[in-house]
Amino acid sequence: MLQQVNGQSSGSDAHGRESLREDLQAFLGGEAPLHQLDDLTKVNPVTLETVLRCLQARYTADTFYTRAGCTLVALNPFKPIPQLYSPEVMQEYHTAPQPQKLKPHIFTVGEQTYRNVKSLIEPVNQSIVVSGESGAGKTWTSRCLMKFYAVVAASPTSWESHKIAERIEQRILNSNPVMEAFGNACTLRNNNSSRFGKFIQLQLNRAQQMTGAAVQTYLLEKTRVACQASSERNFHIFYQICKGASADERLQWHLAEGAAFSWLPNPERTLEEDCFEVTREAMLHLGIDAPTQNNIFQALAGLLHLGNTRFADSGNEAQPCPLMDDAKCSVRTAASLLRLPEDPLLETLRIRTIRAGRRQQVFRKPCSRAECDTRRDCLAKLVYARLFDWLVSVINSSICADPDSWTTFIGSRGSPSRNPPSEKGREGPAQRAEPWVYCGTPGSSFPSSAPVSSPSTSVWARPAGRVRV
Numbered sequence: 001m002l003q004q005v006n007g008q009s010s011g012s013d014a015h016g017r018e019s020l021r022e023d024l025q026a027f028l029g030g031e032a033p034l035h036q037l038d039d040l041t042k043v044n045p046v047t048l049e050t051v052l053r054c055l056q057a058r059y060t061a062d063t064f065y066t067r068a069g070c071t072l073v074a075l076n077p078f079k080p081i082p083q084l085y086s087p088e089v090m091q092e093y094h095t096a097p098q099p100q101k102l103k104p105h106i107f108t109v110g111e112q113t114y115r116n117v118k119s120l121i122e123p124v125n126q127s128i129v130v131s132g133e134s135g136a137g138k139t140w141t142s143r144c145l146m147k148f149y150a151v152v153a154a155s156p157t158s159w160e161s162h163k164i165a166e167r168i169e170q171r172i173l174n175s176n177p178v179m180e181a182f183g184n185a186c187t188l189r190n191n192n193s194s195r196f197g198k199f200i201q202l203q204l205n206r207a208q209q210m211t212g213a214a215v216q217t218y219l220l221e222k223t224r225v226a227c228q229a230s231s232e233r234n235f236h237i238f239y240q241i242c243k244g245a246s247a248d249e250r251l252q253w254h255l256a257e258g259a260a261f262s263w264l265p266n267p268e269r270t271l272e273e274d275c276f277e278v279t280r281e282a283m284l285h286l287g288i289d290a291p292t293q294n295n296i297f298q299a300l301a302g303l304l305h306l307g308n309t310r311f312a313d314s315g316n317e318a319q320p321c322p323l324m325d326d327a328k329c330s331v332r333t334a335a336s337l338l339r340l341p342e343d344p345l346l347e348t349l350r351i352r353t354i355r356a357g358r359r360q361q362v363f364r365k366p367c368s369r370a371e372c373d374t375r376r377d378c379l380a381k382l383v384y385a386r387l388f389d390w391l392v393s394v395i396n397s398s399i400c401a402d403p404d405s406w407t408t409f410i411g412s413r414g415s416p417s418r419n420p421p422s423e424k425g426r427e428g429p430a431q432r433a434e435p436w437v438y439c440g441t442p443g444s445s446f447p448s449s450a451p452v453s454s455p456s457t458s459v460w461a462r463p464a465g466r467v468r469v
Ligand SMILES: Nc1ncnc2c1ncn2[C@@H]1O[C@H](COP(=O)(O)OP(=O)(O)OP(=O)(O)O)[C@@H](O)[C@H]1O
Pocket: 076, 077, 078, 079, 080, 081, 132, 133, 134, 135, 136, 137, 138, 139, 140, 141, 190, 192, 193, 194, 195, 416, 417
């Protein structure tokens, strides 16, 4: 037990530290090259320095996966490495008698999970948790897993089974541009940061072949619609409609070229994610036809105009807050684009209805200016969240299998990354409690207290209640 006496370390403390330092030097100066250590549980002594030095050595040697007991740690290489994910590598891990004896890889987790479903007499569902901070590579890792299962969870002899697995993979991949346009945004850490969590369920039949899939989303950062940190952006789709609309659509959606919207910060930045055509095309593939798309984009333009609605102080509690002069046109346009009557919309934003007493009498109380702003923001968040949920339901209707056709599933859960709350009104829940392993790419300096943040991803696979990999 370490003891601190009057600000001085006790003798046993000092001795402990000295011996730790010696162990540390012995380990770091040891004969075995650090990059060959493929399991962090073999690091001895386990300190932040030894773990990071080991990962750093592996990173320098272009080795991006490391085990940490039952968890796989994935470092983001920040460069394409196609040979690491080739069909040959997939086959190697799929056909290996003991994949855990091969080099650590995301396919080890994929294969072990798949074997867990197969090997049990009473099949047990498996889930893979992919966690890490923003930009660590969670989305990338989940995609790798999807591709892996599309290959291995299809019968090698049945052409039909192959086609089904391919079709599901294709549809999930097709849904990506839509999910990313509506659910991703440019943040300080990642130009294409997912601002929602996603659970993908791959549904398997008794022969462990993929028959369908389902997507569940959670924790969409809907506050971003109405409030963005400085130097960050709103969801991509808003920029896409403003930059990619045709002249006719601009007229119809009241999006004049160069128009300023307060919920559209940093529009001058052009990203490859701003491609409106790709989103439209992907929506068509999902069965969202052109008139429905038009309704969606019109509603989104309505939200942008709603964001320009500004209220002034009323000066009299009994009177609703007046609109600022330049906001009158905005609220009218917002109402028409959202297909809402203007007066009830204004009333909803400015007047609170309270029911009180035994007879549930109705009172109407004018809101303060701050309350009007909050109500406006809430309306926008609600509309956006409903739209997002609807898109997910459309995606599911095209990939879900008949409930009788599958018996088990492999789930992949990507935790949403959240920045700490930096501004008033911003949603900023920390990462949810997950099993974590933290590590970093070379050059990261970590705070001394856990959790340590770094561009790394950890992957857990677990069946019902037990860690398997
Ligand atoms: N294994 C990898 N190989 C090559 N590039 C990668 C790999 N993992 C991540 N990247 C790169 O890092 C970028 C960020 O990764 P990704 O979008 O998956 O992060 P994320 O953890 O999902 O971030 P967020 O939580 O912000 O959505 C990717 O666009 C890709 O360029």
